Amino acid sequence: MTHDVWDGDDEAEAGRLVPLYILVNGRTSPRNTSLDLATQVIALPADQTRLEQEYREILQQCTGWISIAEIGAYLHRPLTITKVMVDVLHEQGFLDIGSPAQEKIADRWLLETVLAGLQRI
Amino acid sequence: MKVVVAGGFGTGKTTLVGSVSEIPPLVTEEVLTQASIGVDDITGVEGKTSTTVALDFGRITISNDVVLYLFGTPGQDRFWFIWDELAQGAVGAIVLVDTRRLGTSFPAVDYFERRGIPFVAAVNRFYGECPYTEEEIRAALELDETVPLLWCDARDRASSKQALIELVRHALARLPATA
Numbered sequence: 001m002t003h004d005v006w007d008g009d010d011e012a013e014a015g016r017l018v019p020l021y022i023l024v025n026g027r028t029s030p031r032n033t034s035l036d037l038a039t040q041v042i043a044l045p046a047d048q049t050r051l052e053q054e055y056r057e058i059l060q061q062c063t064g065w066i067s068i069a070e071i072g073a074y075l076h077r078p079l080t081i082t083k084v085m086v087d088v089l090h091e092q093g094f095l096d097i098g099s100p101a102q103e104k105i106a107d108r109w110l111l112e113t114v115l116a117g118l119q120r121i
Numbered sequence: 122m123k124v125v126v127a128g129g130f131g132t133g134k135t136t137l138v139g140s141v142s143e144i145p146p147l148v149t150e151e152v153l154t155q156a157s158i159g160v161d162d163i164t165g166v167e168g169k170t171s172t173t174v175a176l177d178f179g180r181i182t183i184s185n186d187v188v189l190y191l192f193g194t195p196g197q198d199r200f201w202f203i204w205d206e207l208a209q210g211a212v213g214a215i216v217l218v219d220t221r222r223l224g225t226s227f228p229a230v231d232y233f234e235r236r237g238i239p240f241v242a243a244v245n246r247f248y249g250e251c252p253y254t255e256e257e258i259r260a261a262l263e264l265d266e267t268v269p270l271l272w273c274d275a276r277d278r279a280s281s282k283q284a285l286i287e288l289v290r291h292a293l294a295r296l297p298a299t300a
Binding site: 036037038040065067069070072073074076078079080098108110111112113114115117118119121 | 122123143147148149150151152176178180181182183184186187188189190192206207209210212282285286289290292293296
């Protein structure tokens with residue numbers, strides 16, 4: 001666990017009473033529209049001390065490649081909010097984003113890789 | 122990469138996701154806010170209701186850089202916009218069919234057909250004997266003859282895996298020859 005430097009007093013043991021939409025400045029959708037539930041992200045080394053706790057929780061999930069859907073599930077956050085927060089973190093250089101999952105699948109090689117992988121498991 | 126697991130309510134989508142996933146199936150939520158339009162709302166109060174839609178999903182690691190995610194669609198057909206997000210860029214879909222209620226899977230068949238998304242229909246043999254022939258099921262679901270129809274047991278890992286394999290084969294077969 002990280003040791004947080006606390007600089008405010010609006011947080012209680014039971015958690016904060018700040019609605020998540022405040023943390024994303026009311027944004028309702030990510031600017032990067034290629035973000036998808038299955039998009040993989042990973043945390044980049046960066047100084048996180050100025051980040052809100054909710055953002056740091058996301059980064060803590062991303063020590064290895066992980067999908068946006070998994071982050072949402074582990075943190076019990078709605079997907080859209082998770083997606084917007086991931087987008088914010090990416091814009092600010094805290095996260096790297098893997099290849100988008102939703103390009104048109106016309107890649108024979110990729111499908112053959114999946115097929116071979118499935119037959120192996 | 123994504124695979125969508127669709128089908129009517131109670132056709133075994135969650136079971137299938139769980140049987141092949143390498144992690145215990147996760148549930149993620151989407152909160153919807155919608156204006157309620159109550160036709161019999163005599164007070165004329167227009168409130169906002171929020172609904173939570175749960176999505177089950179699982180994952181299968183194919184290689185170092187390819188991970189397959191299986192997403193079960195929400196049981197209620199009215200959440201089409203979530204289907205849109207799930208289906209976009211997906212390898213394809215497995216439409217589960219419950220022979221006791223063939224009709225419940227028709228909206229899913231129709232959805233993927235209209236959008237040209239590769240899919241296979243998998244008849245879930247949850248409940249033993251299937252009273253219908255393949256022809257009868259195809260006719261009931263208006264399945265195109267090019268769409269593979271297979272029998273599976275969503276509880277069985279090997280069987281669910283086979284459905285996935287059929288789907289990927291089908292998707293491959295639909296690619297243009299010059300890839």
